[in-house]
Amino acid sequence: MAYVSSDEHVENGGARRVLLAGPRSFCAGVERAIEIVEEALESRGAPVYVRKEIVHNVSVVGDLAGRGAVFVDELDQVPDGATVVFSAHGVSPAVREEADRRALDVIDGTCPLVAKVHAKARRFAGRGDTVVLVGHAGHEEVEGTLGEAPESTVLVETVEDVRNLSPADARQISYLTQTTLSVDETAEVVGALRERFPLLHEPASEDICYATTNRQKALNAIIGESDLALVVGSTNSSNSVRLVELSRRQGTPAHLIDSAADIRPEWLEGVRTIALTAGASAPHHLVTEVVTALGEFGPVSVEEREITRETVRFELPSALRGDTDPSADGSTS
Incomplete structure (x- = not known):
């Protein structure tokens, strides 16, 4: 045209x-997160609270706020018993525990691909690894992943950070990455990890989405x-x-x-x-x-x-589907 x-x-x-x-x-994770807030507003009615920005875009956040979504930084800003949506970037177990303690009506908007990284963090730490997380300090996704195994996980951003690592056992070390990193720059950091730790345990699939x-x-x-x-x-x-x-x-x-x-x-x-x-x-x-x-x-x-056609789609969480089968919260094509 x-x-x-x-x-x-x-x-x-x-x-x-x-x-x-x-x-x-x-992407599919963003579409799902936005739809979660829209469906929550439809089924629960306004206000629906959202911890952090549901996705990182001012236009999307502004639109949803105009329709009754209330964006908060932390759960202490959410009234007891209210509906709260966790953003696509995920949250730590400590946040989930606080929500349970306050009897909040939680709808989890975590992108399924981020949730998979969280599961790997728990598994790697559970077998005794030092888990090296490649990501950007302060990013909400990184904070959530670090929270899965805070005693076992260390954050690195650069090759220089890799050089400064001192794990308890160099034979028990694995790595994960934030899902939204530069492919090329991450390859450099992972290359440095492989060079320094020849017995590095690698994830079966890439974490960059x-x-x-x-x-x-x-x-x-x-x-x-x-x-x-x-x-x-x-x-x-x-x-x-x-x-x-x-x-x-x-x-x-x-x-x-x-x-x-x-x-x-x-x-x-x-x-x-x-x-x-x-x-x-x-x-x-x-x-x-x-x-x-x-x-x-x-x-x-x-x-x-x-260059390619994306066909990935993610199901809404069970809390909005009216069923109790969490296994259906994954992807479809």
């Missing part, structure tokens, strides 16, 4: 190209022919920030934007081709609005570049 305006800003005539990376925007990996691969496929990358996402969205970093590492200027209103005209000066993508927690409509906004700076042509 092509969007045309009368603005003659584009140098040398013709349309500025916009390459749409695909996949982009919502399919959506994070796919969005990085999709952007990587178009960044070489682009003069600028625009990533739709919020500043606290780890996977969105990683996309900006990926572009900049390859020498292509990149900007993280919450919406079309954030675009600055000076970014587009001399730019003929724009790579456009969105983090896994950014709504699809925001990308469409960015394309429309770019058309106001001169004629643009839009080209879809999809």
Whole structure:
């Protein structure tokens, strides 16, 4: 499709190209988390409390808040007996215990892929391992995973952190990763772990989620022919920030934007081709609005570049399905 305006800003005539990376925007875990809050509002009625942001996107949070969701930092802000949703990033056992003690009506929005990392942390620690968690300090997902086995888990962010590790037994060490990391940078850290600890126990499958990996691969496929990358996402969205970093590492200027209103005209000066993508927690409509906004700076042509089609879907938790079978809370295709 092509969007045309009368603005003659584009140098040398013709349309500025916009390459749409695909996949982009919502992943299955984000869609599930949002639907959980929507269903809770429908079945329980407002207010429904949500611990932390349900997903890291200001547009999504603002929309749900306008419909009756109340976002809180901690459970002490939730009235006794009220309905509370745990965010997609997961929580520690200590948070669950507090919710049980306060008789809160809990609906768990934890992404099933994050829940799998939590299960691995418990299993690895249970067999006596020092569990090395590769991730970003302070991120909600990391805090939840650390809480699964706090006495056995150590956080590393860089190769230098790996060099400074001093586990009790180098023969009993395993690793996990945050689900929203840079694939390339994580490979460097894991490589350092393998080199330093030859007996390192590795997870049977990668913890970086399919959506994070796919969005990085999709952007990587178009960044070489682009003069600028625009990533739709919020500043606290780890996977969105990683996309900006990926572009900049390859020498292509990149900007993280919450919406079309954030675009600055000076970014587009001399730019003929724009790579456009969105983090896994950014709504699809925001990308469409960015394309429309770019058309106001001169004629643009839009080209879809999809590297794969995502078919993963996650069931709603049993608390919203009216059944008691927790085994059905996994993925379907």
